[in-house]
Amino acid sequence: MNLEEYKxxxxxxxxxxxxxxxxxxxxxxKGKDLAEALGTEVxxxxxxxxxxxLADQLAEYGADKVIVVDDPELKEYRxxxxxxxxxxxxxxxxxxxxxxGATAIGRDLGPRVSxxxxxxxxxxxxxxxxxxxxxxxxxxKEQKHNQLLMTRPAFGGNTIAxxxxxxxxxxxxxxxxxxMQKRERKPGVKANVEEFNPGFTPDHKxxxxxxxxxxxxxxxxxxxxxxxxxxGRGMGSPENFKMLEDLAEVLDGQVSCSRAVVxxxxxxxxxxxxxxxxxxxxNVYFAVGISGAIQHLAGMExxxxxxxxxxxxxxPIFDVADYGVVGDLNKIVPxxxxxxxxxxxxxx
Amino acid sequence: xKVVVCxxxxxxxxxxxxxxxxxxxxxxAMMTIMNPDDKAGLEAALRLKDQYGAEVTxxxxxxxxxxxxxxxxxxxxxxxxxxxxxxxLGGADTWATSQTLAGALRNxxxxxxxxxxxxxxxxxxxxxxxxxxxxxxPVISYAQKLKIDGDYVIVERQYDDRYHVLxxxxxxxxxxxxxxxxxxxxxxxxxxxxxxxxxxxxxxxDLKDVEDSNLGLKGSPTQIAKASDKxxxxxxxKVNLDPAESVDYIVNKLKEKHVI
Numbered sequence: 001m002n003l004e005e006y007k008x009x010x011x012x013x014x015x016x017x018x019x020x021x022x023x024x025x026x027x028x029x030k031g032k033d034l035a036e037a038l039g040t041e042v043x044x045x046x047x048x049x050x051x052x053x054l055a056d057q058l059a060e061y062g063a064d065k066v067i068v069v070d071d072p073e074l075k076e077y078r079x080x081x082x083x084x085x086x087x088x089x090x091x092x093x094x095x096x097x098x099x100x101g102a103t104a105i106g107r108d109l110g111p112r113v114s115x116x117x118x119x120x121x122x123x124x125x126x127x128x129x130x131x132x133x134x135x136x137x138x139x140x141k142e143q144k145h146n147q148l149l150m151t152r153p154a155f156g157g158n159t160i161a162x163x164x165x166x167x168x169x170x171x172x173x174x175x176x177x178x179x180m181q182k183r184e185r186k187p188g189v190k191a192n193v194e195e196f197n198p199g200f201t202p203d204h205k206x207x208x209x210x211x212x213x214x215x216x217x218x219x220x221x222x223x224x225x226x227x228x229x230x231x232g233r234g235m236g237s238p239e240n241f242k243m244l245e246d247l248a249e250v251l252d253g254q255v256s257c258s259r260a261v262v263x264x265x266x267x268x269x270x271x272x273x274x275x276x277x278x279x280x281x282x283n284v285y286f287a288v289g290i291s292g293a294i295q296h297l298a299g300m301e302x303x304x305x306x307x308x309x310x311x312x313x314x315x316p317i318f319d320v321a322d323y324g325v326v327g328d329l330n331k332i333v334p335x336x337x338x339x340x341x342x343x344x345x346x347x348x
Numbered sequence: 349x350k351v352v353v354c355x356x357x358x359x360x361x362x363x364x365x366x367x368x369x370x371x372x373x374x375x376x377a378m379m380t381i382m383n384p385d386d387k388a389g390l391e392a393a394l395r396l397k398d399q400y401g402a403e404v405t406x407x408x409x410x411x412x413x414x415x416x417x418x419x420x421x422x423x424x425x426x427x428x429x430x431x432x433x434x435x436x437l438g439g440a441d442t443w444a445t446s447q448t449l450a451g452a453l454r455n456x457x458x459x460x461x462x463x464x465x466x467x468x469x470x471x472x473x474x475x476x477x478x479x480x481x482x483x484x485x486p487v488i489s490y491a492q493k494l495k496i497d498g499d500y501v502i503v504e505r506q507y508d509d510r511y512h513v514l515x516x517x518x519x520x521x522x523x524x525x526x527x528x529x530x531x532x533x534x535x536x537x538x539x540x541x542x543x544x545x546x547x548x549x550x551x552x553x554d555l556k557d558v559e560d561s562n563l564g565l566k567g568s569p570t571q572i573a574k575a576s577d578k579x580x581x582x583x584x585x586k587v588n589l590d591p592a593e594s595v596d597y598i599v600n601k602l603k604e605k606h607v608i
Contacts, residue, residue: 016507076512079477079487104507108489111442111474115481120443120569123472135573149573155359155469161575168569204517205486210502211513227607251608270509275471284607305605306584307598313588323601324586331591332598339595343608 003096006169009035010095012086013044013058013066014105016077020046020054022223023101023177025061030128030180031099032062037130038146043067043095047085049075052193059191062183066191067093073200076212077105080205083112088198090117095170097148099128102174110174120165121172126179126279127151133164148173157275157298178223178279179302215270222271227253228282230273230300231261234289234310234329238266243330244288247337250344256280258290274299289329292317309333349402349496351393352456353426354449354463354479355386357410357417382417385464389524391531392494393462394425400496403427405456409437409448415547423534423542430456434551439565442470446478447562451555453483460501461521465490476523486516489523 011027013020024044031042041064046055048070055066069085086109090098100106100113102124114121133147148171151162165171222228229248231241244255257267259274273280275295285303290296292308292315300306301320308321309329318324325332359378382390396402406421408414409432418429432452440448453461461483463476473489480487492511493504501520505512506527534542552563561567587597602608 016509077507078514079489083481104490107473108477108487111472111477112481112487114474115443115446115478118443118569120441121474122570123442123470123474133571133573154471154575159575159577162573163570164573165570205484207486207488207514207516209512210515212510213513214510284602284605305601305607307601309594313586318586319583321586322584323598324584325594325598326586326588327591327594332594335591335595336598339599340602340608343599343603347608 001167001169003167003169006094006096008040008093008095009038009042009097010089010093010099010170011042011044012098012100012106012109013046014101014103015046015048015051015054016105018048018051018054020057021101021103022182023103023106023175024058025182026177026180027099027101027175028058028061028063029183030175031097032183034097034128034130034148035064038096040096041065043093045069045086045089047074047082049073052195055191055193056189059189060185060187063191066193068193068195069197070195071197071200073202073206076209078207078209079108079112080203080207081200082109083116084198084200086113087116089196090170092196092198098170098172100172100174102176106174110172114172119168119170119172121174122150122152122163122165123174125150125152125173125175128173128175128180133166135162147171153275153298157294176279178281215268222254222256222273223278223280225254225256225280225282227251227284227286228256228273228280228303229253229286229288230256230258230290231288232258232290233260233264234291235261235266236289240330241266243333243337247286247333247340250337250340251284253282253284258293258296287317287321288333290317291315292320349396349400349459350405350457351396351402351460351462352405352407352453352458353386353390353393353421354407354461354475355390355417355421356383356408356464356467357381357414358383358467358469380417382420383464383467384526385466385524387464387531388526388528389462389464389522390421390424390426391529392491392522392524393460394532395529396460396496397425397427405430407449407452407456408432409445409452418547419542419545420534422545423538424532425535425538428548429545430548430550432550432555436552436560436564439568440563441568441570442472442474442478443569444563444565444567446475446482447558447567448555449475450479450482451558452550453479454556455554459518461485461519463521463523465523465525473523476521480521483521485519485521487521487523488514488516490525491522492525492527494522494528
C-alpha cells in the first residue's frame with residue numbers, strides 16, 4: 001500500500017428517506033477542520049436512490065465536493081449494496097481519512113467496509129485531530145506526522161483512549177452523533193457534484209427487505225433540543241413524568257430519560273441519554289431523579305449547564321452538576337415550573 | 349441445523365474499573381462476566397435448539413481462563429465449546445480478532461453464526477460484521493427478533509427510528525441486541541454437564557486460511573497512542589435547602605446564565 005497516494009478527507013453523508021441526517025453535517029464540519037490542518041479538501045459521499053438533489057445541502061454546510069452514488073438498489077439501507085458503494089468509492093478515489101457516523105447504520109456499514117478494504121476502524125470517536133504518532137518520539141521507531149488521532153471512550157466510559165492507524169489507508173473512524181460541531185450554514189452554496197456508480201449486482205449477500213416499520217413518534221429528536229428535562233428511576237412511576245413534561249413545556253424544552261427508565265418500559269428508547277442511548281449537549285440539562293451512572297454521564301456531561309435534583313446527596317450526578325439541589329423532586333419540580341411560568345410571563 | 353455463537357468474557361464495567369499504578373487496566377482485580385449482548389445471542393441459539401433441535405457450539409478467543417465462559421454457556425444448554433488461545437493472538441484489534449474467529453469458523457460447520465452486537469469493554473460493534481465479510485456471508489446487525497423459515501432466517505433489524513424485517517439465506521451472521529430475549533439461567537444438570545464437558549482448545553496452527561500478518565498485535569491496523577482514566581468535569585455547587593428556597597436558587601441561577 002502506497003500511503004502517499006491517499007489524499008483528502010471523505011465523510012459518509014447518511015440519509016434516510018431522502019432526508020440527510022444531522023450527523024452528515026457534523027462530519028462535514030469536523031472533516032473541514034481536519035482538511036484544513038492537512039491542506040486538503042472535504043468530500044461528502046451521498047449514497048441512495050434519487051438523492052442527487054440533496055447534494056447542495058452538504059455544500060451549504062461546507063463540503064468542497066459531493067460524490068453521489070445513486071441507484072435503485074440503494075433506496076433503503078442494506079449492508080451489502082451500501083458497503084459495495086463505499087468500498088468502491090474508497091478504491092477509486094483513495095481518501096486518506098474516511099469518517100462515518102456511529103449510528104445504527106454507520107456501525108454496521110463501517111466494519112463491513114473496513115474489513116473489505118483491509119484498514120483499521122476506530123469506533124464511536126468523540127474527538128479527532130491531526131498529530132504525530134507516536135505522540136512523542138520513541139528511539140528506533142519512526143514518528144509519523146499528519147496522522148489522524150482518534151479519541152474514544154471505552155470500558156463503559158471509564159477510560160479514554162487515543163488510537164492511530166499509521167500503516168493503512170484510509171484512516172477510518174465512526175463518530176458519535178451530537179459531539180462534533182456543524183459549521184454555520186451558508187444558504188445558496190451549490191455543490192460540486194461528481195456522480196459515480198460502481199454497478200450493483202444482487203448476490204447472496206443482498207438481504208431482502210420484507211417490511212419497513214417506522215416508530216410512531218412525534219417528539220423532536222432530543223439531540224436537537226436546547227433544553228432537556230431528563231428523568232431517572234427516582235421519578236418513581238411513568239405518571240410522574242407529567243411533572244417533567246410541564247417543566248419542559250414552560251422552558252420550550254424536551255423530556256429525555258436515563259436507561260433505567262427505558263428498561264422499566266416507562267419511556268421509549270429514542271428518549272434515552274447515555275452510552276447506549278444518545279449523546280446530548282443542550283444549553284441546559286435538568287437531571288431529575290437520575291443518580292448518574294457513568295454510562296449516563298458519558299451521554300450528557302458536555303451540556304453547557306447541568307442542574308441536578310436528587311434526594312440522595314451522594315449521587316454521582318452531583319459530581320458533574322453545575323447546580324446541584326438535594327431535595328424531594330416531587331415538591332421542587334412542580335414549584336419550579338410554576339415559578340418559571342410566572343417569571344417568563346413577567347418578561348413578556 | 350448448526351449454530352455457532354461467538355461469546356466474550358468481559359470485565360464487569362458496572363462495578364467500576366480498577367487501574368494498575370501504570371494506568372493500564374487491572375483486569376485481574378475485576379469480576380468477569382459473559383458479555384450481555386452475547387448472552388442474548390446464546391439464548392436465541394438455545395431457543396433454536398429447543399424448537400428445531402439445533403446444535404449449538406460456543407466459540408471464544410481469549411486467555412486460557414476464558415474457558416470459564418464456555419463452561420457457563422454449556423451449563424445454560426450449549427452443546428460444545430471451542431476456545432481459541434495463543435500468545436501470538438494477543439493484543440488484537442477488531443480486524444485481527446475477526447480474522448482469528450473467521451479462521452476458526454472455517455474449520456466449523458454452521459448455518460447461522462450469532463455474535464453479540466457489541467462487548468461492554470470495547471463497545472465497538474465491529475467484530476460481527478467483520479467476521480461476516482471475511483467469510484463472505486450476509487450480515488444482519490442489531491437483531492431484536494429472529495425466526496427461521498426453511499433455509500432462511502427472518503430478522504427484525506433495529507434502527508434509530510424504525511425496524512426492518514429482513515430475510516437472508518443461510519449461512520448468515522446475526523448480531524444480537526440484549527433486547528432480543530431474557531437469557532435463561534444455568535441449570536443444575538447443565539452445570540454438571542459443564543464440569544465434565546471437553547472444551548476444544550485451538551491455537552494459531554488450527555486457524556484456516558489466515559496470514560500471520562493479520563493476527564495479534566502485529567496484525568492490527570489500529571494502534572493505541574495513549575490510554576488514560578477519564579478526566580471528568582469538576583463538580584459545581586451543591587445546596588441542601590427547603591423546597592421553596594431550592595426553587596429560588598435554580599431560578600436565580602438560570603437568570604444569571606441568561607437562560608430566562
